Amino acid sequence: ILSGADVRTGLDSAVLQQAVLDHLYYSLGRLPAVATPANYYRALALAIRDRLQQRWIRTSETYFERGRKLACYLSAEFLLGPHLGNNLLNLGLEQAAREALTALGQDLDAILDCEPEPGLGNGGLGRLAACYLDSLATLQYPAIGYGIRYEFGIFAQEIRDGWQTERTDKWLSGGNPWEIAKPDIAYEVKWGGHTERYIDDDGAERRRWVPYRVVRGIAYDTPIQGYGVDTCNTLRLWSAEAAESFDFQAFNTGDYFQAVDAKLRSETITKVLYPNDEPAIGKRLRLAQQYFFVTCSLQDMLRILDLAGGAIEQFAEHFAVQLNDTHPSIGVAELMRLLIDERGLDWDAAWTITVATFGYTNHTLLPEALETWPLPLFREVLPRHLEIIYEINRRFLDEVRACFPDDSARVARMSLIGEAGEKQVRMAHLACVGSHAINGVAALHSELLKASVLSDFHALWPERFSNKTNGVTPRRFLALANPGLRALLDETLGASWPVDLGRLRELESHIDDPAFRERWRAVKHANKQRLADYVQAHTGIVLDPDWLFDIQVKRIHEYKRQHLNLLHIVTLYQRLKTYPAFSFPPRAFLFGGKAAPGYFTAKRIIKLINAVAETINADPEVNGRLKVAFVPNFSVKNAQLIYPAADLSEQISTAGKEASGTGNMKFMLNGALTIGTLDGANVEMRDEVGAENFFLFGRTADEVARLQGEGYRPADYLAGDDELKAVMELIGSGHFSGGDSEVFRPLVENLTQSDPFLVLADYAAYVACQEGVSAAWADQEQWTRMSIINCARGGKFSSDRAIAEYAREIWGLQSVPIQV
Numbered sequence: 001i002l003s004g005a006d007v008r009t010g011l012d013s014a015v016l017q018q019a020v021l022d023h024l025y026y027s028l029g030r031l032p033a034v035a036t037p038a039n040y041y042r043a044l045a046l047a048i049r050d051r052l053q054q055r056w057i058r059t060s061e062t063y064f065e066r067g068r069k070l071a072c073y074l075s076a077e078f079l080l081g082p083h084l085g086n087n088l089l090n091l092g093l094e095q096a097a098r099e100a101l102t103a104l105g106q107d108l109d110a111i112l113d114c115e116p117e118p119g120l121g122n123g124g125l126g127r128l129a130a131c132y133l134d135s136l137a138t139l140q141y142p143a144i145g146y147g148i149r150y151e152f153g154i155f156a157q158e159i160r161d162g163w164q165t166e167r168t169d170k171w172l173s174g175g176n177p178w179e180i181a182k183p184d185i186a187y188e189v190k191w192g193g194h195t196e197r198y199i200d201d202d203g204a205e206r207r208r209w210v211p212y213r214v215v216r217g218i219a220y221d222t223p224i225q226g227y228g229v230d231t232c233n234t235l236r237l238w239s240a241e242a243a244e245s246f247d248f249q250a251f252n253t254g255d256y257f258q259a260v261d262a263k264l265r266s267e268t269i270t271k272v273l274y275p276n277d278e279p280a281i282g283k284r285l286r287l288a289q290q291y292f293f294v295t296c297s298l299q300d301m302l303r304i305l306d307l308a309g310g311a312i313e314q315f316a317e318h319f320a321v322q323l324n325d326t327h328p329s330i331g332v333a334e335l336m337r338l339l340i341d342e343r344g345l346d347w348d349a350a351w352t353i354t355v356a357t358f359g360y361t362n363h364t365l366l367p368e369a370l371e372t373w374p375l376p377l378f379r380e381v382l383p384r385h386l387e388i389i390y391e392i393n394r395r396f397l398d399e400v401r402a403c404f405p406d407d408s409a410r411v412a413r414m415s416l417i418g419e420a421g422e423k424q425v426r427m428a429h430l431a432c433v434g435s436h437a438i439n440g441v442a443a444l445h446s447e448l449l450k451a452s453v454l455s456d457f458h459a460l461w462p463e464r465f466s467n468k469t470n471g472v473t474p475r476r477f478l479a480l481a482n483p484g485l486r487a488l489l490d491e492t493l494g495a496s497w498p499v500d501l502g503r504l505r506e507l508e509s510h511i512d513d514p515a516f517r518e519r520w521r522a523v524k525h526a527n528k529q530r531l532a533d534y535v536q537a538h539t540g541i542v543l544d545p546d547w548l549f550d551i552q553v554k555r556i557h558e559y560k561r562q563h564l565n566l567l568h569i570v571t572l573y574q575r576l577k578t579y580p581a582f583s584f585p586p587r588a589f590l591f592g593g594k595a596a597p598g599y600f601t602a603k604r605i606i607k608l609i610n611a612v613a614e615t616i617n618a619d620p621e622v623n624g625r626l627k628v629a630f631v632p633n634f635s636v637k638n639a640q641l642i643y644p645a646a647d648l649s650e651q652i653s654t655a656g657k658e659a660s661g662t663g664n665m666k667f668m669l670n671g672a673l674t675i676g677t678l679d680g681a682n683v684e685m686r687d688e689v690g691a692e693n694f695f696l697f698g699r700t701a702d703e704v705a706r707l708q709g710e711g712y713r714p715a716d717y718l719a720g721d722d723e724l725k726a727v728m729e730l731i732g733s734g735h736f737s738g739g740d741s742e743v744f745r746p747l748v749e750n751l752t753q754s755d756p757f758l759v760l761a762d763y764a765a766y767v768a769c770q771e772g773v774s775a776a777w778a779d780q781e782q783w784t785r786m787s788i789i790n791c792a793r794g795g796k797f798s799s800d801r802a803i804a805e806y807a808r809e810i811w812g813l814q815s816v817p818i819q820v
């Protein structure tokens, strides 16, 4: 007879089976006979959450008892991906769950597929935050992720007639078993209004904020379970609701809309994720979202400090707050407001605490992505913060003048307020001034940061700057996504590699074993078959897993140069059409990625990919060697099918534009070879694997800057390259669009007239490099060796290595082992 406790905490399949049945019955009111796979998903999710609960509470208790420093990761995005599979892996319950479900006549993979993906992010920045939470828990660091509980996440992408269309992402419609609402953890969030001077009880002159509106922020907690440990940290996402959700007076007067007006307005704050990554959007609601989650998070830290009986002066010893780009950087002014206006500290004491508390990570060099807010908007919605920012700026510029006398140009460049044209608050400057640590996300990026956008700050505070090269979690993106390789690694290396990724190096001692290489290829082939089945099911396109799988998946953006990849494909197509004897190893080109809804050039690139795909796949003269597919709705869920199935990973951004990239690392760890430029983390990946195991091409960041400095003329490259010229003309002619030469004209003109990302300048080198890839592929044994080496040398790119660096060098964090 199972005790109550067992059913909630037992880890073997029999107990799990009972737990699923119990939740079906007591939580869902369903009898097995009529339960759907979605019901079983939910029942299993609740059963697993019970097992997390035990660890979750133990973890929070221990942190409270031990009173150790907490890392607080503030991010407007957390691209978590489906929870169930990852939690089963981290708890070591996959086998037990699979057996329990089999006994109930269910298939675990089908059940896993029922989970809606919490798409609370756009791309790299959001996914990095999720990987970092997994590493913080696995390395047993006390940490809280703070963010926004968007009711609607990143849109679902559907391709209609080759064009991207967006569908609302109703991820919460079936409820979310992985969150626990904490209505008792709620904070007031002021908005708008004005400030006024007053004399406090000790006769001191003080300022206070009289808001125009107040909304409430409610906490929703999600467990973040570590791998192979009992640590279960918290992701606390804030949801907005009206301070007063129903205005009875208005109702009594029959003004029903007014009665619910406050409720509707307030809830809009956390209604939807802004689907843009890179171009900053100066929208008021975006600022509201940023301020909302930041003030709730900082007020929550103050409550935790009070509960622990800590003195306010010790705030920075209790909390290391990391700003994930500038999106939460209003936090610098907000902590000052809370410390001065609400806790009565004087300016200097408050400022010392603030700088000691914050660290700022920059994720992009693109000028259009650096957030600035128009002064009038800022003053209207955050009047007290503007006062505080002015005072921060006054003292800061005094420091600049002291260090760099008679350099008014520098003062103007560094000011928190941009005066050119409409006055703007420069959020990156606020983040730098208010943080004791500033870092980029790859070695090249951190150097470029110091040499360009933040060079003045580096000149003033070189000691604040460091590099923290990104990483990815080997749990989700290797052990979970690639069960075939996982089994081979477990057998070859033992089971510790998921938490000690450096051990992958030992694979190199098996490289000359033909049987090992055979097994290595078999794992890859099975993953390619699995992806081919998925692509056929979602696009109707049939791919042959014996072909070379050449994959580019990431957000669609001109600097990521999906259109350069397309020019190579059209080149191969043209060569085949012109010289039927022309041969190369058959290749399947796969694309995936969302375009920001308002980014029309990116949407046109998606249309061109689908147009080229349609033409090639339907052409018997070429589809025996070439196939192209656009995988719709790229997400964490299908990414787990895509990364393990690649032979070649496309990382072809214009050098100096991709801060790091993280998809590049996921492909490498899954044994794909990379064709890429010396950009972002590609540089360090190539250093790890050796030049001979990396397909490099293109101009370096310096060469790009020089060429653009000298005045780049794309037409020169057209004139000098007949094949390129023919390719551009073919695209412009309407050949891929049923003779309609208008649809791709803007793209062709963009490339031939301005080409801001040097696509034409790198074309010839890219095509030549791709010929090298085809040549290398012809020697499968050699290719397999290179594939093994890419995986074996991927240890550095574990998010565990990155988090250990943040903990040691920025946060001063100690790990706290947890025992249930």
Ligand SMILES: CCc1ccc([C@H](C)CC(=O)N[C@@H]2O[C@H](CO)[C@@H](O)[C@H](O)[C@H]2O)cc1
Binding pocket: 122, 123, 124, 125, 126, 128, 276, 277, 278, 279, 280, 281, 325, 363, 364, 369, 371, 441, 470, 658, 659, 660, 661, 662, 680
């Ligand atoms: C305000 C709109 C907005 C939204 C998101 C962003 C992000 C910074 C964009 C982003 O995701 N950047 C990516 O961050 C990854 C994690 O560090 C890097 O690996 C990618 O190179 C970088 O493009 C900028 C501007």
